[in-house]
Amino acid sequence: MRLIVQLLSLLVRGAGLMLGLAGLGLALASLGGAWSDRLDALTHAAPLWLLMGMGAVALGAIFARGGERWAIVGLGGATILACAVMMLPEYWATWRFKPAMPVESDLKLVQFNAWHDNRSPETGLAWVEAQNADVVLIEEGAGGAAPIVKALKAQYPYSSCDRVAECETWIFSRKTMLARGGVPTDKPFLAGAWATLADAKGPFTVMAVHYTWPIPAGPQQAQSRKLVQFLSGFDKRDTILTGDFNSTPWSFSLKRQDKALGLRRWTRALASWPAGQFSRLAAAPAPFLPIDHVYAGSQWRAVKIERGPAVGSDHRPVVVTLRRLP
Template sequence: MEFLRAFFNAQMLVVGLVCASAALAAQGGRWSPQLDVLSHFAPFWLVGALAAGLYGLTLGEPGSRRGLVALGVAGVALAALLIAPEYLRPATPKAAADAPDQIKLIQFNAWRGNRDIGPALDWLAAQDADIIVLEEGERLRGPLARRTGYHLTEGSESLAILSKAKPIAEGVRLPPGRWAQPPLARATFAGPHGAFTLIGAHYVWPVYGGFQLAQGRIVGELLEQFPKERVILAGDFNSTPWSFARRGEDRRFGLERRTRGLFTWPATAPIPLLPIDQVYAGSGWRTVSIARGPRLGSDHYPVVVILAPIRSPNRSGT
């Protein structure tokens, strides 16, 4: 019994030390994309540090109790510094459930590894969404367009936009030769309050930190081509809201990220662990609702966002 207690005590010391150290190193993500990778896992550091601290407080050996508690407190505080801004940031008031001229948008990475597209096809068709932004859905988008009659706007690589309405303009115009350009798709639609533009994006994993930052700069340049108040940006950003990269893009894009800590990956696990699918919208939109969809055979959950326009743009949006 004493051996087991000493063993668990040592293990919790390691857990507390690793979690507190990782949460501290993640603060360096302000300056280093390599260290910023650690910030994506802030919830893990928080839970691990909390477990170590509670173990020390209740079951820890007398000689290590203070150390365990200190590591737990430090780890929880440092991880909370990363996570808290996501839940404390201001948000525009929501629109009423019966607000006029709503649009229903679904953001979904369908995953090439999904061997059975049937459930995803059935669910997406039944949602009667106005717009679907689809990543890694090469096997899904054709059958979905045929079943629903949606217009298919094909972007670069694995990205596509499906829409009830035919766009009045589509395609991405950027200077050629951009080494880090992510898969992108763009469609501009007519609307009762003026034209609006939908952009879809799919970033690389954050382990390629400099590459991902360069992709964000390219998306920022693309956004500058359209009236920000009427833009919607959706995609798999492979980036959590407590990373410094995502916070920087939140400021740079000039849009409000409507997804707030919505955990979407991996859908193959018992619970999703990271919120990496994001939807942004300009000041001309109010959020009616945001929800996570069901498991559909992908490693991502779909995100369902309903938006309502609140004012007309000053420019055409094309």
């Protein structure tokens, strides 16, 4: 019996050591994303590296003794510190946000990747309808999500596209669309739509985009550069940008984009993926990656930021209420 206990202790201590070594190695490699797009792909999994560090600290502190304990706990602590360098600024920005009570003149918008494999579009549609938003921005509006787009097109007086089968990204608005269009189709391809809307305080532009995955490295960064260049043709002070960026806020790619866009990202550490039955084999009890974002120019201030429920898509929707400043 004593031998079994010793073997189990050795196994647990070994697991703590491996968690510490692997977590620290991956976290340090992620920091290399400041210089390498390939290494930057690792930053999106920073929450996992953080859990590995925490596991190493817990197992080392409980089951190890002497120098072995200090080694395992030290590895775990260093992993936690490396992850904090990447993630803590985002959570600090979240804590600093001060919500306010929405008023009738505020602009309420819904950002939603409706998912082309949506298995219950009627659930997503019912939720969107209940929001009674001024503007709804949809990505992956084809396939299983087409019923959502078709119904919204009938309900909203203005939309960014004429035919349901022609567009992947959509903007629906209760405000008059003075102009509308898509992102140029030259390479790298970027699914997107924009519309300039009439408003009592002056027209403003809303835009929705959908990025590719961060792996392999390169294409997503090219899409980001294309968006920055395209956005330079609009007045950034009144522009609102939303989308599924497939990029977490602790990645160096998104941090560089935040600076280059000249807009403020209001969604901070708001996890939106995965949601519900996000694959045939896996279901998510809660999202853990913030990849759906809402930016706005200097004329706007967010007064309320919410994450919606799982409504058939592999993304949770995001609801942001913006107030236009004088």
